[in-house]
Amino acid sequence: xxxxxxxxxxxxxxxxxxxxxxxxxxxxxxxxxxxxxxxxxxxxxxxxxxxxxxxxxxxxxxxxxxxxxxxxxxxxxxxxxxxxxxxxxxxxxxxxxxxxxxxxxxxxxxxxxxxxxxxxxxxxxxxxxxxxxxxxxxxxxxxxxxxxxxxxxxxxxxxxxxxxxxxxxxxxxxxxxxxxxxxxxxxxxxxxxxxxxxxxxxxxxxxxxxxxxxxxxxxxxxxxxxxxxxxxxxxxxxxxxxxxxxxxxxxxxxxxxxxxxxxxxxxxxxxxxxxxxxxxxxxxxxxxxxxxxxxxxxxxxxxxxxxxxxxxxxxxxxxxxxxxxxxxxxxxxxxxxxxxxxxxxxxxxxxxxxxxxxxxxxxxxxxxxxxxxxxxxxxxxxxxxxxxxxxxxxxxxxxxxxxxxxxxxxxxxxxxxxxxxxxxxxxxxxxxxxxxxxxxxxxxxxxxxxxxxxxxxxxxxxxxxxxxxxxxxxxxxxxxxxxxxxxxxxxxxxxxxxxxxxxxxxxxxxxxxxxxxxxxxxxxxxxxxxxxxxxxxxxxxxxxxxxxxxxxxxxxxxxxxxxxxxxxxxxxxxxxxx
Amino acid sequence: xxxxxxxxxxxxxxxxxxxxxxxxxxxxxxxxxxxxxxxxxxxxxxxxxxxxxxxxxxxxxxxxxxxxxxxxxxxxxxxxxxxxxxxxxxxxxxxxxxxxxxxxxxxxxxxxxxxxxxxxxxxxxxxxxxxxxxxxxxxxxxxxxxxxxxxxxxxxxxxxxxxxxxxxxxxxxxxxxxxxxxxxxxxxxxxxxxxxxxxxxxxxxxxxxxxxxxxxxxxxxxxxxxxxxxxxxxxxxxxxxxxxxxxxxxxxxxxxxxxxxxxxxxxxxxxxxxxxxxxxx
Numbered sequence: 001x002x003x004x005x006x007x008x009x010x011x012x013x014x015x016x017x018x019x020x021x022x023x024x025x026x027x028x029x030x031x032x033x034x035x036x037x038x039x040x041x042x043x044x045x046x047x048x049x050x051x052x053x054x055x056x057x058x059x060x061x062x063x064x065x066x067x068x069x070x071x072x073x074x075x076x077x078x079x080x081x082x083x084x085x086x087x088x089x090x091x092x093x094x095x096x097x098x099x100x101x102x103x104x105x106x107x108x109x110x111x112x113x114x115x116x117x118x119x120x121x122x123x124x125x126x127x128x129x130x131x132x133x134x135x136x137x138x139x140x141x142x143x144x145x146x147x148x149x150x151x152x153x154x155x156x157x158x159x160x161x162x163x164x165x166x167x168x169x170x171x172x173x174x175x176x177x178x179x180x181x182x183x184x185x186x187x188x189x190x191x192x193x194x195x196x197x198x199x200x201x202x203x204x205x206x207x208x209x210x211x212x213x214x215x216x217x218x219x220x221x222x223x224x225x226x227x228x229x230x231x232x233x234x235x236x237x238x239x240x241x242x243x244x245x246x247x248x249x250x251x252x253x254x255x256x257x258x259x260x261x262x263x264x265x266x267x268x269x270x271x272x273x274x275x276x277x278x279x280x281x282x283x284x285x286x287x288x289x290x291x292x293x294x295x296x297x298x299x300x301x302x303x304x305x306x307x308x309x310x311x312x313x314x315x316x317x318x319x320x321x322x323x324x325x326x327x328x329x330x331x332x333x334x335x336x337x338x339x340x341x342x343x344x345x346x347x348x349x350x351x352x353x354x355x356x357x358x359x360x361x362x363x364x365x366x367x368x369x370x371x372x373x374x375x376x377x378x379x380x381x382x383x384x385x386x387x388x389x390x391x392x393x394x395x396x397x398x399x400x401x402x403x404x405x406x407x408x409x410x411x412x413x414x415x416x417x418x419x420x421x422x423x424x425x426x427x428x429x430x431x432x433x434x435x436x437x438x439x440x441x442x443x444x445x446x447x448x449x450x451x452x453x454x455x456x457x458x459x460x461x462x463x464x465x466x467x468x469x470x471x472x473x474x475x476x477x478x479x480x481x482x483x484x485x486x487x488x489x490x491x492x493x494x495x496x497x498x499x500x501x502x503x504x505x506x507x508x509x510x511x512x513x514x515x516x517x518x519x520x521x522x523x524x525x526x527x528x529x530x531x532x533x534x535x536x537x538x539x540x541x542x543x544x545x546x547x548x549x550x551x552x553x554x555x556x557x558x559x560x561x562x563x564x565x566x567x568x569x570x571x572x573x574x575x576x577x578x
Numbered sequence: 579x580x581x582x583x584x585x586x587x588x589x590x591x592x593x594x595x596x597x598x599x600x601x602x603x604x605x606x607x608x609x610x611x612x613x614x615x616x617x618x619x620x621x622x623x624x625x626x627x628x629x630x631x632x633x634x635x636x637x638x639x640x641x642x643x644x645x646x647x648x649x650x651x652x653x654x655x656x657x658x659x660x661x662x663x664x665x666x667x668x669x670x671x672x673x674x675x676x677x678x679x680x681x682x683x684x685x686x687x688x689x690x691x692x693x694x695x696x697x698x699x700x701x702x703x704x705x706x707x708x709x710x711x712x713x714x715x716x717x718x719x720x721x722x723x724x725x726x727x728x729x730x731x732x733x734x735x736x737x738x739x740x741x742x743x744x745x746x747x748x749x750x751x752x753x754x755x756x757x758x759x760x761x762x763x764x765x766x767x768x769x770x771x772x773x774x775x776x777x778x779x780x781x782x783x784x785x786x787x788x789x790x791x792x793x794x795x796x797x798x799x800x801x802x803x804x805x806x807x808x809x810x811x812x813x814x815x816x817x818x819x820x821x822x823x824x825x826x827x828x829x830x831x832x833x834x835x836x837x838x839x840x841x842x843x844x845x846x847x848x849x850x851x852x853x854x855x856x857x858x859x
Contacts, residue, residue, distance in 0.1 A: 033859055205858035215855075221846030224659060226651075247848045250658055250834045250841060255684035259651040262644065266624070266655020269642060270663070271842040274655070292645050385855055391846040404619060422842065423622045423640035423656065423663050431634055431641040434627075442590065443635050443643070 004196035007060040009070060010142060012135065013085060014077030017049040022160075023135035024055030025377060027142060028206050030156040032379045034148075035201030037064045039491070040377035041567070046231070046315040052080050057377075059146070061198045065343070066491035069569045072193050073145060075138045076101070077120070089113060092192060096141055098134075116141070116187055123178045129171055136172045140179025145187075147194030150180050203382040209373035210277075212344040212380065213303055214239040216351025217275055218247065221391035222301070224267040224274040226252045226260040231315050232371035233277040233305040257282035261289030261300075268298045269432055271422035273355055273391070277303035280322050281311070287329040290364050294334030296432045297409070297418075297457065299358035299365075302326070303351070306370040308565050317565030318371035320487055320538035324547065326366045327516050335361070335460045338516040340368040342490030344378035346513050348385065356392045361417055361460050368515065370538070372567045373488045396420060405429050407439040409453065415463035416456040461517045468519050470526065471512045479508035481577055482530040484556060486512040486544050488567065489536050495570035496577075505578065512544070520551035527554055534558045534577060538568065582612045588638045594629060599776030599787075600697060602750030604633055607666075607695070609753070610760035616664050623666045624653040626673030629704045629778075630697035633668055647677025650685045653692045654830065660842045661831040664764060665692040671710040672702045675733050679711070682733070686740030686769055690830040693763045693770045696733055699778040700785060707781030717784060734810045737771040738803065738823060744770030745806065746821040749794050750777070751787045755819070762821055768829050775817070793817040799824055 010027065014020050021042055028038040037060045045051035058067045071088040074081070074095050079102040082095070089095070092112045095104065098120040106113070118141055120134040136157070143153040154173055161169045183190070207215075214236050217225070227237050240251040250267075254260035257278050264274040278286065283304050293300040304326055308319040326338055337357055341347040347369065354365040396419060408430035410418040418439075421428025431441030436453060438444050444453075475497050483493050490511050497507045510526070527533060527548075535545045535556045540563040545556045560576050562568055586608045594600045611621060621639040625631040627646035634643040640663075644652045649667040657665045667674075674682050674696050685694070700713040708721035712733065716725040738745045744766040748756040756774065763770035775794070777786050797820040800806040806823035831837055848854065 029859070205855060207858045211858070218848045223841045223844055224655070226655070243854070245835065246850065246854075248835070248839070248841075248844055250836055252654075252658070252830075252834070254651065255680050258648065259681050259684070262648040262651035263655035263658075266642070266652035266657075267659040267841070268655075269652075270622070270656045270659035272659040273846070274659075288645055289648070292648075296642075382855065393846075422660075424620060424660060424842075426619050429619060429638060429640060431643060433634065433641070433643040434645055435634075435643055441641070442588070443632075 002191055002194070004147065004194045006062065006196055007058065007064065008072045008146065008193050008195060009056060009058050009067060010073045010075070011054060011056040011071045011085060011088065012075040012077065012138060013052065013054040013081030015049070016044060016047060016051045016053045017132070018053065018077050019132050019135040020053040020055055020077070023139055024057050026156050026160055027057050027139060028377050029160070030143070030152050031059045032204045032206045033155065034152060035198035035204065036060060036195070037062060037204070038206060038377060038379045039064050039067055041067055041372070042375055044316050052084065054081070054085065059195060061196050065494040066570055068495065068571055073142065075142065077134055077138070094145060094190070094193065096138060114190060116190070118179065118182060123182070124175055127171070127175055127178070129175055133172065133175050136176050137179035140176035141183050144180045144183035145190060145193055147191060150177065153180070204379040205382055205385070206377055206379050207344060208235055208375055208377050209341070209344055209347045209369055210235040210375070211239050212347035212378070213351040213367060213369065215385065216348040217301070217355065218249070219388040219391070220352040220355030221273045222249065222275055222355060223272045224250050224264065225276065226254045226263040227277045228254055228257045228260050228282055230279045230282045232279060232307055232374040233303060235374070236277050236303065257285040258289065261286040262292070264300055265289060265293050265296070265298050268300055269296065273299070273359070275301040275303065277305065279305050279307050280309050280325065283322070283325070283329070288331070290336070291330035291332055291334065292434050293364045294330055294332065294336070294457070295434055295436070297362040298432070299362055301354045301358055301365050301367065303367045303369060305374045306368065308563065314565045316371065318538065318567055319563055319565065320370055320489070320543070321540070321563065323368065323486065323515070323539070323543040326368065327547070333454070334457055335363045335464065335517065337361070337363060337365040337464060338368055339366065340487035340513055340515050341373065342487055342511055342513055343373070344380050345384045347373060348380070350513060352388065359393055361464055362420070363460060368487060370488050405440055408441055409437065409439045409456065411439055411452055411456045416459040417463070465517050465519050468517065469514050470519070470522060471510050471514070473508060473510055475508040476506040479506045479530070480532060481505060481507045482533050483507065483509045483536055484527070484533055484544070484548070485509060485536045486515060489538055492568040492570045492573060493536055496573035499570060499574045500578070503578065518547065518551040524552035524554060527552065532558070534560060536560045536568065536573065539563050583608050585618045586611065586638050588636055590635050592636050593632060595780045597779040598629070599699060599750040599778065600629060600633065602753050602756060603695065603697060603774050603776060604636065606753045606756035606760055609757040610764060613757065613761050614764060616764070620662070621664045621666070622656050623668055624649045624656065626669040626678065627704070628670035628673045628697070628702065630668050630670045630673070647673050648681065649673065650678060650681040650694065654685060654688070654690045657690050657692050657831060658834060658836050658841065660840050661691065661837050662840060666764065667692060667694045669694060669696055671696060671698045671700065671712040671733065675711045675731050675736070683736060683740045686737050686742040688830045689741060689743055689769045689827050691767050694772070695760070696771065696773045697776050698733065698773050699776045699782060701778050701781045703778045703781050717782070719781070732811060732813070733773045734771065734822065735807060738807055738810070742771050743768035743825050743827050744821070745810065745823045746771065747773045747775065747810065747819045749775045749790055749819050751790060755796070759821060766824060768827060775819070790817070794819045796820045797822065
């Protein structure tokens with residue numbers, strides 16, 4: 001028997017409506033429960049039926065940061081899957097197909113491609129099951145080909161379909177078993193992709209980035225969310241809507257994003273931690289509200305899930321094209337914080353952090369995510385979620401010197417952060433005013449007051465910079481190549497660095513998940529020490545490099561930019577730098 | 579404090595034009611809050627932008643000076659966070675029906691327990707007199723020198739058709755009656771709309787106090803929606819004022835279960851966290 005594999009990549013494709021996504025999720029969960037690290041990425045067009053859907057799952061005995069472009073096992077529920085993804089195959093890959101759909105010409109494929117014909121349609125037909133259950137058969141097939149016990153899959157089928165009733169569980173288990181047994185009987189000698197056993201088993205949770213943001217929000221004390229549906233943040237809506245009663249939170253579907261952000265500001269003004277989430281198009285509608293939060297000094301968290309624009313762009317694909325947009329969003333000058341997680345654990349941590357920051361400084365805080373982060377499935381160690389700190393509340397006004405009126409916008413305070421009061425407080429009356437105002441909130445156009453109040457708000461920026469964390473550094477201390485990146489390109493770069501290490505090239509990644517306000521001086525000092533800087537971004541104009549230049553004066557010459565809607569692959573990065 | 583109405587005085591003098599219809603609305607609003615015994619710290623008034631919005635400095639409550647057209651979403655957020663508060667939106671015809679039209683329709687649909695007072699004078703006065711969505715055909719304004727060509731929107735038919743559960747009209751030249759309507763609207767549990775006919779003495783020479791006084795007459799509330807729609811649509815030589823329609827329906831706050839406990843009173847931690855995390859296995 002061959003040595004068992006440390007990592008395999010599996011891909012399933014078929015028509016939308018074939019249950020492609022759910023089969024990927026089930027495979028991911030089946031193996032993560034046994035300690036395997038997973039990353040799964042879906043690709044689909046913006047329609048519900050008839051388009052081509054694909055999900056790719058990487059399963060690894062050790063932590064995995066990104067998929068590569070290479071597929072070990074391809075499950076084709078239609079011929080289109082073969083046509084579109086044949087290029088991902090390598091010598092010795094497996095292709096699982098139904099000869100009813102198509103018959104392969106071996107010469108069209110890499111050498112030693114193993115064609116595994118499985119009568120998917122017949123199996124479900126003989127069982128009297130629905131054709132959508134072909135994916136379940138394929139999961140049985142896959143489990144056998146990975147050398148795993150059938151119980152690994154049966155366990156996840158039971159919990160996944162449990163709510164739908166015993167019959168559905170039994171039916172799915174049965175067809176999966178058929179697929180499993182079929183391989184054991186007909187292809188029992190195929191063991192190239194038997195997975196090795198996990199040595200250090202950590203307890204893992206499987207979730208997409210939106211869910212990680214959602215758990216972070218809940219641990220951050222969020223009680224109110226007003227979110228208009230938009231790809232790629234829709235699973236955040238599901239998470240909140242599904243748990244609304246249990247957690248006593250309120251999720252509202254507003255009539256549009258303008259309403260959403262204003263509702264969230266209203267709830268936050270009244271004393272409740274609130275958030276909105278959207279993508280670029282929806283955020284375009286929200287920017288006026290960001291400005292309102294800015295002048296009223298109302299805490300607000302905005303999850304901005306980037307996808308390719310302009311306008312409708314490519315709604316179901318990924319891009320990092322909106323870095324500068326939130327930084328400069330909203331009319332007028334006011335402070336905002338931008339955080340950009342690089343993976344699911346960071347989605348969780350930074351989302352929670354965003355709520356504390358917005359309370360502490362009374363400013364809008366952005367969690368800048370993207371389609372890749374939001375919709376990818378990730379395994380996160382359970383210990384990441386253990387013992388969360390209790391959310392910090394901002395200071396409550398104790399000022400009694402003015403009767404029932406308070407200087408809500410007291411300008412004498414440190415860092416420009418004045419204590420809040422909430423409607424209902426007997427001694428807390430003030431006006432939360434979109435117009436320029438005095439310390440009580442009353443409207444003013446006085447030039448001196450304007451300057452003073454504007455300075456009060458803007459001085460938060462330096463206070464925030466003073467506590468801002470530096471970027472994370474990964475890799476070799478002394479490096480030949482130093483990658484600069486923000487957000488979700490982290491994973492592919494980390495994987496690329498492993499490849500480069502094998503080639504004897506020393507590399508380092510300086511990864512920014514705290515974006516703005518920018519600590520220009522300290523970051524310049526940090527980057528000045530590096531030999532060769534390469535900026536890697538998922539956009540066409542190098543927005544992060546522009547920001548870096550604006551804030552530090554450093555002008556990075558080498559840029560790797562990609563904006564075709566797909567995330568960077570590690571091998572693409574390797575190819576471009578050597 | 580000499581009189582209960584003093585709790586609402588800010589000591590800042592209004593800058594509305596002398597004779598502006600807004601004065602009557604401000605007086606009636608204060609009187610109705612006093613009549614209902616609602617203290618200022620339990621009152622949140624959300625303002626849009628327009629002449630009406632300047633009221634924020636002359637009304638001593640928890641005031642929120644919002645954005646143009648966005649008073650209703652802000653007000654709904656406040657009410658959901660703390661449903662014990664009395665939440666009133668002060669808006670204008672341009673603010674509420676123009677810029678914020680979509681919010682108005684959807685608020686009516688949701689039926690939050692808030693009161694909307696529309697300062698309806700057919701013109702955008704703060705921008706020196708352009709036509710508003712409620713301007714009558716033929717009205718000459720700065721943006722329509724040849725007269726308005728489009729049909730006006732009737733805010734109340736929108737409110738009624740949209741699902742509003744309290745639909746009324748007042749006239750700022752009759753403060754006692756307006757006070758009565760406001761009191762009923764604020765007491766109503768649900769989305770209550772008061773369209774207040776209000777002369778702009780500076781930019782609309784046609785619709786003066788006299789013009790309205792000759793036309794307005796009081797109606798009794800109706801229980802049948804279609805009749806109410808017909809009644810409130812009357813406009814011309816006779817203009818009805820009063821409460822046209824009222825019904826009881828679930829409010830947003832009822833559906834969201836935010837009353838017990840209030841969102842603001844919830845602990846910041848979530849319950850059953852361990853089981854919740856387990857669902858991601």
